[in-house]
Amino acid sequence: MKNYYIFFLSIFICSLGMQAQSGKQKKADRLYKDFAYLEATEVYKDLIEDEYNVTYNSTRLGDAYMMLRSPENAVYYYGDVIEDTTISPEYYYKYAQALRGVKRYDESRTFLKRYLETGRDSDGIQTMLNKDEYKSMATYKLQQADFNSEVSDFGVFEMDGTIYFVSARAQDVDVKEKTYSWNGEPFLDIYVMDSETGNIMPVQGDINTKLHDGPAVVSPDGSTIYFTRNNYFGNKEGKRDKDKTNHLKLYSATSSNGSWMDVKELPFNSNDYSIGHPSLSRDGKTLYFTSDMPNGNGGTDIYKVAINEDNTYGPAENLGAPVNTEFDETFPFMDTDGTLYFSSNGHAGLGLFDIFRLEEDSETVENLGETINSSLDDFAYFQVEDSKEGYISSNREGDNDNIFVFNKINPLVVAGTVSDAVNGNPISSATVRIMDENGEELAFLETNEDGYYETQIDRNLEFPVEAKEIRYETFNGTIDTRDSDEIDTLKYDIKLNPIKDVEYLAEIDNIYFDFDKSNIRTDAAKELDKLVALMKDEYPELVIAIGSHTDRRGTDAYNEKLAERRAKSTFDYLVANGIAENRIQEYKGYGENKPAIDCDRCSEKDHQLNRRSMFSVVEMKESE
CATH class of the missing domain: 1.25.40.10 (Tetratricopeptide repeat domain)
Known part of the structure; x- marks a missing residue:
């Protein structure tokens, strides 16, 4: 009997334990x-x-x-x-x-x-x-805002020196009767701060309630505020969905004597899904928001509606790809240049939620990279109009959301002109290569007809640069972008030295002579005319030397005299066509001592190539 007793007692105790665990599970x-x-x-x-x-x-x-x-x-x-x-x-x-x-x-x-x-x-x-690399051409300097509290603060909007933000600080508020069971903090309210004095107070008027309120955005004319709030209107909570969830909705209010009054629920809200995170286009005619309404791409998506002249609203339009994904997109912000910023956990990123941007008319979503994004949640991007300053929100430094102030440093553009070091003329079709510290090519550029080039480049680094053009010596230098935070464009002009080859620069052939003659032939005159143009138009300070040669037929003494006559004929032609005598340092005959074709049994073609005048650069002054 005792054994049965212990057996049934054990079963009973286990049953009680299972019932207790079952109750705890529920x-x-x-x-x-x-x-x-x-x-x-x-x-x-x-x-x-x-x-x-x-x-x-x-x-x-x-x-x-x-x-x-x-x-x-x-x-x-x-x-x-x-x-x-x-x-x-x-x-x-x-x-x-x-x-x-x-x-x-x-x-x-x-x-x-x-x-x-x-x-x-x-x-x-x-x-x-x-994708495993996330980098934005713009860089950001980030620091925590000095008006954060010990609880959650996020979602900044700034206008005319007034900063609107969301906080759980429950300052000067007596309507928050209980904390939010999600995280144990008070429910959220909208606060305003005077950026000059730093004074913070709850937004005035009929905005804040005992449930969640915020974030908010104000119309460009300052007459209307749009804000997120739990389903709460007329001092009472609205209808919940079938799962007993009180969803977020969008509301508007109008400005009246420094307060926001006449709160209205926007007509496209629903008791069955959430709508929130408002943002306005620059002209105030388009309202952007986040929603998990049915038939979206998945999770929460970003939508827009038109605000009509009579204060009615157009249909909600899902922004679709490439913005929205099968996961969550939130906190849209439309910048004044038409660039959309938003937060997402559905695009490739560094953390849980990253901030992304999509330029107007682009199909490529860009991750803002570090330092804007971290391994945790980064959201609520806002940039002050006509300023490089802005705000994001993040939980990267603790359990709560905090507001961070950023200074946006736009992509640095390096730009310049490649020109001739002697005459200052721009050089078209020159190539400019920019390398990293390991010599790997980062950019390959070609100058336009004005010798101009430009490209974006990282800041606070040094980059080897090489410039070339077929008529010039190769240039090697360094582009230094350190200490460039205060500028958007770094000017880097390049001067190329012409190669010391007159025939190449003037694109002329050698000046050839007939056998035993020193007169300038018609074909030679055409080539000399090119040299005249080069010395007059392109390099007016160019000083040259003339050297003339013969073939091997005839005695050395005769050939030297013949070569001197050929050099003199070449000199006379240039002077007669406007080249100052002092720009020809010398004209000299070399006879047969420096043949172009060194041959013992020379053909007639070989002899012709040896009967010539040639030119060398003596002086080529760089332009001031």
């Missing part, structure tokens, strides 16, 4: 479903410690930590069970994302590949695998 899942991730993590940890549903609870705990933007914790719990054969393949992707958040990029790529190997098809993930 509690954890309920907390997770209600977005109470912070509290849910503690319950999931208890279940794992009790070895109850370890695989499920480890993945769920990893999910909760990713929602809390804590990839270092998510990696730990995902990693414990990632090799379990029963795990869903989606966790290969989630684990890869968490690994990227802690800069374990090689491991992240491994699990992205495993995700695709399960039969999933994803162009976005394939792009992540194919």
Whole structure:
């Protein structure tokens, strides 16, 4: 009997234990479903410690930590069970994302590949695998804003010296009755700061409520504010969806005596999905926003609507590719030059969410690279109009979101003219090669008809440069872009020295003579005319020497005299055609001593080639 008693008692105790664990499991899942991730993590940890549903609870705990933007914790719990054969393949992707958040990029790529190997098809993930370098031509200097608090601050908009931002600081606010169960912080409000005095206060008017409010954007004329808020209107919470979720909506309010009044819900909102993160085009006629509405590309997408003259709105248009992906795109910002900035975890990047840009009329999305992006979340890009200053938001330096101020340094353009060092004339079709420190070619350029070249180049480095043109000596130099942060264009002119070859410069053949003659033949006159043009028009300071030669027929003494007569004929022709005598240092006959063709049994063609006048450069002054 005793044995039966112990047996049934054990069964009863185990049953009670199972019932307790089952109840704790329901509690954890309920907390997770209600977005109470912070509290849910503690319950999931208890279940794992009790070895109850370890695989499920480890993945769920990893999910909760990713929602809390804590990839270092998510990696730990995902990693414990990632090799379990029963795990869903989606966790290969989630684990890869968490690994990227802690800069374990090689491991992240491994699990992205495993995700695709399960039969999933994803162009976005394939792009992540194919790209491992993220660099923007623009560079940014970044520092934390001095108005961050100990809780979350993000989402800056600036206009006329007033900075609007979102914060959980609950300053001078008495409507926040409870904290947000997601992360244990107060609900968000919109605040304004005077950039001159640094004074911060909640935005005035009927904007902030007891739920989440912000971020916001103000119309160019300052009359209307558009802002994100939970579904809350007329001092009461709106209808939730079938899963009891209170979604985000967009609202507008009008300016009245320094306050924002007459709050209106925008007509394209829905109780069944979220709309938020407003941004306006420069003219205020197009509103951009984020939404997870049905029939999008996946996750959250970026949309736009037209704002009509009568304050009605056009239909919502999904921006589609290349902006939106199967994952999440958020926080659009339309710059004054038509460039769209946005945050995404669906494009290849450095971290969880990176900031990207798409220029107007371009199909190529560019990752802004470091220092704007980190291994964690970077979002809410905003640039002050007509300024290099702007703001981003990031959780890179702690558990909370913080605002960072940046100074944008535009791509540096190196530009210049390649010209003749002697006469200063521009040289077209010259080649300019820019190399890195290892001699690898970074840019190969060709000058235009004005000798001009330009290209973008990195700052704070030194680059070897080489310039060539067939009529000139090769130039080698160094482009120094150190200490160039205050300029957008670096001027680098190049002067090429002409080669010391008159025949080549003038594109003339040798001056040939008939046998035993010293007169200038018609064909020789045409060649000498080219030399005259070169010395008059291109190099007016050029000083030359003339050397004339004979073939080997005749005595040495006779040939020397004949060569002197040929040199004198050449000299006389040049002088007669306007070349000053002092620009011809000498004219000299060499007889048969310096043949072009050194032959013992010379043909008539050989003899002809030896009967010639030649020219050499004596002086070629560089232009001032």
